[in-house]
Structure formats: C-alpha cells, structure tokens
Amino acid sequence: MRKPLLICRRELRAMCGGPLAYVLGAIFLLLTGYFFYSDLALFVLVGGANPTRGLWRFVFLDYRLVALLVVPLLTMRLFAEERKLGTLELLWTYPVRDRDVLAGKFLAALVVYLAMVASTAVGPCILYLLHPFAAGPLLAGYFGMALLGVAFVACGIAASTVTENQVVSAMLTYGVLVFSWFATWNEAAIGERIAPFLLQLSLFDHFYGFAQGVIDSRDVVYLLAFAALFLFLALRALGARAWQGV
Amino acid sequence: MIEARHLTKRFGGRTAIEDVSLRVAPGEVVGFLGPNGAGKTTTIRILAGVFPPSEGQGLVDGHDVVHAPLEARRRLGYAPERPALYQEMTVIGLLEFAAAMKDAARPRAAVGVAIEQAGLAEVRSRQIGTLSKGFRQRIGLALALVGDPPVLLLDEPTAGLDPEQNAETRRLIRQLGTAHAVLVSSHALAEVEAMCDRVVILHRGRVLSAEPPARLAARLRPSSRVDVEAAAPAEALATALAAVPGVRRVDLISQSNGHARCRVEVEPGHDARAALAARVTASGWGLLTLAPVETSLEESFLALVGAEDDR
Numbered sequence: 323m324r325k326p327l328l329i330c331r332r333e334l335r336a337m338c339g340g341p342l343a344y345v346l347g348a349i350f351l352l353l354t355g356y357f358f359y360s361d362l363a364l365f366v367l368v369g370g371a372n373p374t375r376g377l378w379r380f381v382f383l384d385y386r387l388v389a390l391l392v393v394p395l396l397t398m399r400l401f402a403e404e405r406k407l408g409t410l411e412l413l414w415t416y417p418v419r420d421r422d423v424l425a426g427k428f429l430a431a432l433v434v435y436l437a438m439v440a441s442t443a444v445g446p447c448i449l450y451l452l453h454p455f456a457a458g459p460l461l462a463g464y465f466g467m468a469l470l471g472v473a474f475v476a477c478g479i480a481a482s483t484v485t486e487n488q489v490v491s492a493m494l495t496y497g498v499l500v501f502s503w504f505a506t507w508n509e510a511a512i513g514e515r516i517a518p519f520l521l522q523l524s525l526f527d528h529f530y531g532f533a534q535g536v537i538d539s540r541d542v543v544y545l546l547a548f549a550a551l552f553l554f555l556a557l558r559a560l561g562a563r564a565w566q567g568v
Numbered sequence: 569m570i571e572a573r574h575l576t577k578r579f580g581g582r583t584a585i586e587d588v589s590l591r592v593a594p595g596e597v598v599g600f601l602g603p604n605g606a607g608k609t610t611t612i613r614i615l616a617g618v619f620p621p622s623e624g625q626g627l628v629d630g631h632d633v634v635h636a637p638l639e640a641r642r643r644l645g646y647a648p649e650r651p652a653l654y655q656e657m658t659v660i661g662l663l664e665f666a667a668a669m670k671d672a673a674r675p676r677a678a679v680g681v682a683i684e685q686a687g688l689a690e691v692r693s694r695q696i697g698t699l700s701k702g703f704r705q706r707i708g709l710a711l712a713l714v715g716d717p718p719v720l721l722l723d724e725p726t727a728g729l730d731p732e733q734n735a736e737t738r739r740l741i742r743q744l745g746t747a748h749a750v751l752v753s754s755h756a757l758a759e760v761e762a763m764c765d766r767v768v769i770l771h772r773g774r775v776l777s778a779e780p781p782a783r784l785a786a787r788l789r790p791s792s793r794v795d796v797e798a799a800a801p802a803e804a805l806a807t808a809l810a811a812v813p814g815v816r817r818v819d820l821i822s823q824s825n826g827h828a829r830c831r832v833e834v835e836p837g838h839d840a841r842a843a844l845a846a847r848v849t850a851s852g853w854g855l856l857t858l859a860p861v862e863t864s865l866e867e868s869f870l871a872l873v874g875a876e877d878d879r
Contacts, residue, residue: 328668332654339656408652412711415616415646416669417638563619567579567610 325418329426333400334433342395343434350392350438357384358445374459374535382463382533385442386526389435389470390503394495396434397478398488400427401560405486411568420560424553428479435471439464459535466532469545473525474499476549476556483559499525569594570615570719570749575624577610584610585773587624590751594718597745599760600753602770608753609649611770612721615751616646628719642671645715649723649753651708655697659688659707662696663714672715679714685740686710702733709737713744720744722752726759738763794832794841795821797857798848802828805853812847814838827856 337343361380370376404410413423446460474495481494502525521527525548528541570592577584585607592598600608613619615626617633617640626633631640654662663682667675683692686706691699696707709725725741726734742763744750754760760767769776798805802823809832810818816833823829834840841858848855 325669328665332657332665335661336654336656407654408648408650409654410652411613411618411648412646412652413669414618415641415644416666417641417671418669419638565579567584568613568618 325422326426326429329418329423330429330433333427333430337430337434342399346392346396347434347438350388351441353388353391354385354442355445357381357388358442362445362449373455378459378463378535379533382467382529385439385467386470386529386533389439389467389474390496390499392438393431393435393471393474394478394481394492394499397431397475397482397495398492399482400431400479401482401556402486402488402491414563420557424479424556424560428475428553431475431479432471435475436468439467439471462532462535462537465537466529466541469532469542470525470529473545473548473552476552480552480556480559483556502526569627569629570598570721570751571625571627572611572615573625573627575611575614575621575626577607577614577619578622583773585770588770588773588775589624590768590775592719592749592751594749595746596766597741597750597752597764599764599767600751600770601755601757601760601767602753603755606770607773608770609723610773612646612723612751612753616644616721617641643717644719644721645712645717646721647708647712647723647725649727651704651711653696653704653707656695658693658695659683659699659710660692662707663710666711667714670715670717675715678716681716682710682714685713685744687736701728702730705729705733706737709740718748720748720750720752722750724753724755726754726756734759792834792836792838793861794834794844795829795857795859795861796832796844796848796855797827797829798853798855799827800848800851800853801826802830804851805848806830808847808851809844812840812843814840814843829857831861 358381361377361384364380365373365377368376401410404413414420443464449455450457477498478491478495481498482488482491484494485491502523505520505524525545528544531538531541570590572588572590575588576586588607588611590598590600590611600612602608614621615628615633617628617637620634626640628640629643631643633640657665660679660683663679664675667678667682672678683689686709688703688706688710691703696704699707705725705728709722712720712722722741726737729737738759741750741752745763745765752760752764766780767777796805796809800808802820805828806818806820809815809830812832814835816835818833819831821829821831832840832844841860845855845858
C-alpha cells in the first residue's frame, strides 16, 4: 500500500505545481455554481415544494455535464505525460508493480475530482441553513457523483495509457464517455429491440437514480464494473510494452 | 552480478537482439558497444526489467528479471539514455521519491550520498526544469545511484556532456566499478577504452566480441604506425627507413623546403622507434618528429563490423 500512496502523493504535488488543476477547479466551481444558482432560481420561480424532484434532480444532471467536461482534462496527462518524458520507463525499473502505479495515479485523480465535487456542497449548505430540507436525497446525489467520478477517471486513465499525446488522451475519453451517453439519446433510431439492452449499458442512464435521490445497487454495480473494465484495459495497455516496446 | 543468458527479443516480426549473452562481475565495468540500433538499449531494458525477453533469461544479482522482478529491481540502478525527469520537481524531491520507490534503507542518507557522488550539491534545491543538460544527465546518473544498488545499468551516460563533465563522469564510473557490477553502453570507443575492463560489441542484435579493450585493440590493429619527419631528401629518407628491421612499408606523406615526412608501418608488437631515430641521425639528418600514430578504435571497430557484414 506504500507504493501507490507514494505515486499518488507525487502526482498530487505535480498537479498542484502546474496551472491545470487550478484552472480546471476554477471552471468546475464556476459552472457548478452557475448551474446551482439557475436551478434554484427556477425552483423558486415555479414554486416547487419538493426539492428532490424540483431542484436536486436538475442540479445533479447539470453537475454531471461539468464532470464530463472536466475529468478527461484532469486524467489526460497521468500516463501520457510520463510516456512522453520517458519517466514511465524509469518507473518500470523500480520495484513496483504496474497495478500499484495505476492505483496511485487513479487515486490522485479521484482525490482532486472529489475535492472539486465536495466544494460544490457550499451552496446546498447555505440553503439548508436558510430552509432546512431532508438531506438524504442530496447525499444520494453526491454519492452518485462520486461513483460517476470513479467511472470517468478510470476511463480517462485508460485513454492516457495508450498514447503519449495528452490531447489524444482527452479526446479518446470524451469519445467514449459522450458516446455512452448519446447512444440512448434517440431511442427511435436504435430500434425497439436493442433499445432496452443499450439503456442497460448507458453510463448516464445509471446516474438518473442517484440524481433523484435513489441509490439502486444495480446502478452502483454498473458504475463500479464500468470503472473496473477500464482499469483492466489500462493495465493491459501498460503491459503491452512486452511486445510493443517502450 | 549481471548476467544475460541467450537473450532474444522480437517486436512483432522484427528481431531486436538475438542470443545475447554477457556477464558482469561485481567490481567490473563492462562497456557495451555498438552502432545506433545495434540493440544495446533493448538488452539493457530487458535487464532493467522494462520488458521481458522473448527468449532467454536475465539475472540481476541472481534474481530473474521476469520471475522475481521486484527482487531484481531492488538491486539495480538504471540510467536511461535520455534522462527521464519530472520537470516540476526539485532535484532533492525527485531523488527522495526515487529512494522511497526503490525501498532504500535510509532514504535521506541515500539521497545525500547520491547528490554528493553525482556532484549535484549546488543545485539540490533547484527545480529540474530550469537546469542545464549537463546537470540533467547527472541527475539521471544520481537516480541510478540512489540507494547504492550493487548493479548499475547506464545507457550512454556521457551523451550530451561537455568534455570536462565527460571526464568527470568517466572517473565516477571507474570509481563505482570498484564495488559495483557496471554495464555501460556507448558508441564512442575511446570512452569505453578509458573506463571499462572489458568490452562487449553488439552489432545488428548479436554479440561480435567480448574482451578487454587493450586486447581488442591489439587484435584489431594489425600493425602499428609511426610518423617520422626529418631534414632530409624525401627519397633518401624513405629508402633509409625501409631498411630498418621490422618495418613493413614506408609512405611519403609530405615534403617541403628540405623536410620530408614519412609514415612508417611496423610489424605488430615491434617497437622500432629507437632504431628509426638511430638510422635518421646516423645518416646525418636532423630528426624533427618521431610520433606513433594512433589507430582510432572507431577505425578498428568499423573494420570489425565490416568484416562481419562481408561474411
């Protein structure tokens, strides 16, 4: 457990040493802050009585978009940059397993993401002080955001292992994540037979429950399985040096 | 102890190295020579645990690099050809990270020693991205040295250094060679000659020869040559020199206002310099220059590689 933490700490320091994490954090807070404000304004305007259906649902579906925008940029450099600098090669000669390197980097990106998500709680906290509400659905939504982050980061880190170009890495992540969202966008286009099947596989459909304050074990399992799949692919991509070279 | 046993590595259909075997004992510096693309880096990467061989076995201090990778890697220090450095870290920060990653017993002390050895004391707190190429090369070396592993794999450690830093690095490697098993690759033969006990020559993925540099040089240099310049008529000088015992042939290189310069080729192992000098003075000419001509190892190396290609 020591090696992943060492990698994670180095990674966090590297992120804090450069502007990217701050820019991403600022944009994340700006967008989530704006969405929270506008969703709240709408909720007040239509005079809703049920904050779960009328407010949190919209807030989390909007936050989801911001996470989609920011996470690929957060994960793009994790392996791509090391591959480009050649530091990955050196890392491979240290007494550390690939999975520990992967775990450390995954943890680092997740920590930054969770810090961003956690800081959006300021708005709901102020609202709670002014107008107390049932906190359960809100917490379920944040739990969903955390799980969504796990899935997004896993996907992003896998994309980062296959290239030394950070833009390619980010674009691959966008491609996979956006496709898994839009795949079920138009149910008419995909036909009645495949639609239910595709809906089961759609990443974002598995987030609706959380947004509405419901924690469904199927959704939890799905998001974790999605993350596990991409972490597995990332490990395979790192192992490809055996036949591909460095 | 470094041991490569019949290493073969294929990438797809391309064979990078084939049946490469070598051994480096503790207290020995072995030079790994070959033109670019010969497979030096591939061999070193296999031994460093970057990727496994397709066939054969690599051992670091007796630990198989494939089957006991962590044990093997704990015992080695690797400096890749292009120093791999996190630009945003400080020198000491990076070395501390490396020491911890390599399970160094006392990381702090290990970092101090590596900084001292690689001559990085003055830049220890500087950010790596701001340092010159020479310093980066030395940080690469320090990364290999940190934790004092018994086995060192250095891939072209002097590439990109100025002559002074180059000499310093050679000295350091020589000194490290007294206690470590060091495999150092290079394509500059003079450098290898200066710091290695033995040379392994790799060409197109195969080992061509493995012997001490002096013997290699002796074998590759079929004869020795001496330049003789005298205040004498050219023809007469050439004739006189050709009559000296042990001289194979004499070529006139230049002549001007009563001076002549000849290149004399002497039988191998025969030092004819005294006899040549005596002959010149006995003829009543003034001896101006008597200088042995070094065959560069580059020439010899090309001859060896050429002979292999012709086969």
